[in-house]
Amino acid sequence: MSTSMAPSEQHVGLIIREREPVNLEYPFDQLDTFLTPNDLFYIRSHFKAPVLDRHEYKLTIGGAVGKPFTISYEELLAMPSVTRPATLECAGNGRIFLVPQVKGAQWQLGGISTAEWTGVPLSALLERAGLDANACEVLFEAADKGTPKEEPVPPGETPYARSISVEKIADVVIAYAMNGEEIPVDHGFPLRVVVPGHYGMASVKWLTNIRVLTEPYKGYWQTSDYGYWAYDENRNPMRLALGQMQVKSAIARPRTREFIPAGSTYNVYGAAWGGEPYIETVELSTDDGKTWRPVRFLDEPQYGAWRRWEFEWAVPADKGTYVLKSRATDPKGTTQPEQHDKMNGTYVIHHTFGIEVVVR
Amino acid sequence: MSTSMAPSEQHVGLIIREREPVNLEYPFDQLDTFLTPNDLFYIRSHFKAPVLDRHEYKLTIGGAVGKPFTISYEELLAMPSVTRPATLECAGNGRIFLVPQVKGAQWQLGGISTAEWTGVPLSALLERAGLDANACEVLFEAADKGTPKEEPVPPGETPYARSISVEKIADVVIAYAMNGEEIPVDHGFPLRVVVPGHYGMASVKWLTNIRVLTEPYKGYWQTSDYGYWAYDENRNPMRLALGQMQVKSAIARPRTREFIPAGSTYNVYGAAWGGEPYIETVELSTDDGKTWRPVRFLDEPQYGAWRRWEFEWAVPADKGTYVLKSRATDPKGTTQPEQHDKMNGTYVIHHTFGIEVVVR
Numbered sequence: 001m002s003t004s005m006a007p008s009e010q011h012v013g014l015i016i017r018e019r020e021p022v023n024l025e026y027p028f029d030q031l032d033t034f035l036t037p038n039d040l041f042y043i044r045s046h047f048k049a050p051v052l053d054r055h056e057y058k059l060t061i062g063g064a065v066g067k068p069f070t071i072s073y074e075e076l077l078a079m080p081s082v083t084r085p086a087t088l089e090c091a092g093n094g095r096i097f098l099v100p101q102v103k104g105a106q107w108q109l110g111g112i113s114t115a116e117w118t119g120v121p122l123s124a125l126l127e128r129a130g131l132d133a134n135a136c137e138v139l140f141e142a143a144d145k146g147t148p149k150e151e152p153v154p155p156g157e158t159p160y161a162r163s164i165s166v167e168k169i170a171d172v173v174i175a176y177a178m179n180g181e182e183i184p185v186d187h188g189f190p191l192r193v194v195v196p197g198h199y200g201m202a203s204v205k206w207l208t209n210i211r212v213l214t215e216p217y218k219g220y221w222q223t224s225d226y227g228y229w230a231y232d233e234n235r236n237p238m239r240l241a242l243g244q245m246q247v248k249s250a251i252a253r254p255r256t257r258e259f260i261p262a263g264s265t266y267n268v269y270g271a272a273w274g275g276e277p278y279i280e281t282v283e284l285s286t287d288d289g290k291t292w293r294p295v296r297f298l299d300e301p302q303y304g305a306w307r308r309w310e311f312e313w314a315v316p317a318d319k320g321t322y323v324l325k326s327r328a329t330d331p332k333g334t335t336q337p338e339q340h341d342k343m344n345g346t347y348v349i350h351h352t353f354g355i356e357v358v359v360r
Numbered sequence: 361m362s363t364s365m366a367p368s369e370q371h372v373g374l375i376i377r378e379r380e381p382v383n384l385e386y387p388f389d390q391l392d393t394f395l396t397p398n399d400l401f402y403i404r405s406h407f408k409a410p411v412l413d414r415h416e417y418k419l420t421i422g423g424a425v426g427k428p429f430t431i432s433y434e435e436l437l438a439m440p441s442v443t444r445p446a447t448l449e450c451a452g453n454g455r456i457f458l459v460p461q462v463k464g465a466q467w468q469l470g471g472i473s474t475a476e477w478t479g480v481p482l483s484a485l486l487e488r489a490g491l492d493a494n495a496c497e498v499l500f501e502a503a504d505k506g507t508p509k510e511e512p513v514p515p516g517e518t519p520y521a522r523s524i525s526v527e528k529i530a531d532v533v534i535a536y537a538m539n540g541e542e543i544p545v546d547h548g549f550p551l552r553v554v555v556p557g558h559y560g561m562a563s564v565k566w567l568t569n570i571r572v573l574t575e576p577y578k579g580y581w582q583t584s585d586y587g588y589w590a591y592d593e594n595r596n597p598m599r600l601a602l603g604q605m606q607v608k609s610a611i612a613r614p615r616t617r618e619f620i621p622a623g624s625t626y627n628v629y630g631a632a633w634g635g636e637p638y639i640e641t642v643e644l645s646t647d648d649g650k651t652w653r654p655v656r657f658l659d660e661p662q663y664g665a666w667r668r669w670e671f672e673w674a675v676p677a678d679k680g681t682y683v684l685k686s687r688a689t690d691p692k693g694t695t696q697p698e699q700h701d702k703m704n705g706t707y708v709i710h711h712t713f714g715i716e717v718v719v720r
Contacts, residue, residue, distance in 0.1 A: 237580055
């Protein structure tokens, strides 16, 4: 039983951010392939992973629909499927860079990974059920539950659940395979919702119910937790649910304080993601943001997936400390900010920051 | 200047729950008249009271309306007015009875008072502005602001603001007088919204803007603070804004541990409020809830106002400790619960509880 093993035995090579429930980080400095191998894919859990039986498992589709129904795991596997890549990033990825330190798992760079997901389009299930005319959101309910951490906390156990707007339905896959393999327990076996373009909290693991709503959802996981503040026109802060991944890039190599030979050629390597509808440009600075030059992309742009990039750095002959920064921009001109926006609290950490290296 | 005086000099006879900002409790054991004198009316403040100038003051009415406008204090005074009583109860009244102790001002019984309010009906102002067809809520914005206490807390200063549903408009008075006097600074001079039937947090003090909204408001004061949890049909907790005062009664006299002569006649005295649309019955128990008998009301029922009541207790000749309890019920049969509902957090404390007295 994989779930009874300690994370260190089970997930060799992942960085431990929390042992129980398991919160493990992809070693981002090893970024190489477009798809992250399943055993290196980051794991974000709120509670102990539920172990669901494939034979007894049922998914229910209900709420504001004409014909609610229940479907077994085997029946889902027999439906027409789609396969598509999606990059999932934990909304708290990069939290360790916030000063002073904030609460929550201290993700550095690797609270992000990309997989190719195979499953049934959400739209196929909802077409069969028939959406009511006043449907406004689709709620995904999961089998994991427990006492959550962010105030205000409801009494008793709170099951995990997240909603999306009906406008987002077309993008969503109810996935049963991850990189061609059955979804591992820690990644949501038997079924994981995959919401391309949204932070990972939207891609609900251990899915049990799909429920169509006629009013915006106000559950714990999009009010107390996974929310942010935005000002209305009179500068009153409003509490909104996190969704869309914001424009971001990160340098996988070199690593902080890495020694680099003076006068050599160094292949700076990284990835960029988020943006509407994808990342169009990434620029690199080797002088702490004074000057910027474009990188070379290794992947074509596509919605909801990262683009790896590289940059041949002609390392100066002058020895000393250099600060490298990357900066991504989408086709609308939205670019990474220079500072963390406090309205995002301990989430959406996507500002540019320097990687200090030592040329010697 | 009244606001520069210490609460103890300024508000003789009120119980201090917090000195700054001033949070002062009505001495409920002195309950006597239907209307609470202004100088004994409880005070709930989140921040220092703003001191607004009557000549420079302007109220704006805007948002989803056809003809937004601004009106001065003098112009409001010249409009046709209404006068009506309303009982305001702090949503945290009775918090001191929660075990273990919770955070927040430790109100006992007197976070409640009743006044007669004179002002302009909200409906008159909104008729002049003309509500858009898709109006759904009316937001009241105030001049007081600061850093609030309940997590999650937005960055910077948060102004006080609360909304009501458009269905509630007909009840609301934009009040400039309290028991026939100009509204005191600590009660919201120059204008206080009065929302009969709702907890006090809805009756916004120091009102500056009335803004009509086309979507439910998600501001700090009805999400992080002044919210509660309710289960949806699948037992997922949803975060909702507090509103309607719940069915409640309280015993003003005797007080806890009061000595009462054996064999005497004691006039038990109290009040009841909340309920839809008013309190229909109050029962008293002198044996810790084993048996109940109806009380005699001193006030007629009316929406949004308390009803005082009394009960002639034939005190037993048997000396000892007796536990008195009161229990209110509305015409729909909704009655006070026996336990605090944890879904209400540190608010809506309206369960029955015993007052222990000593007969000797």
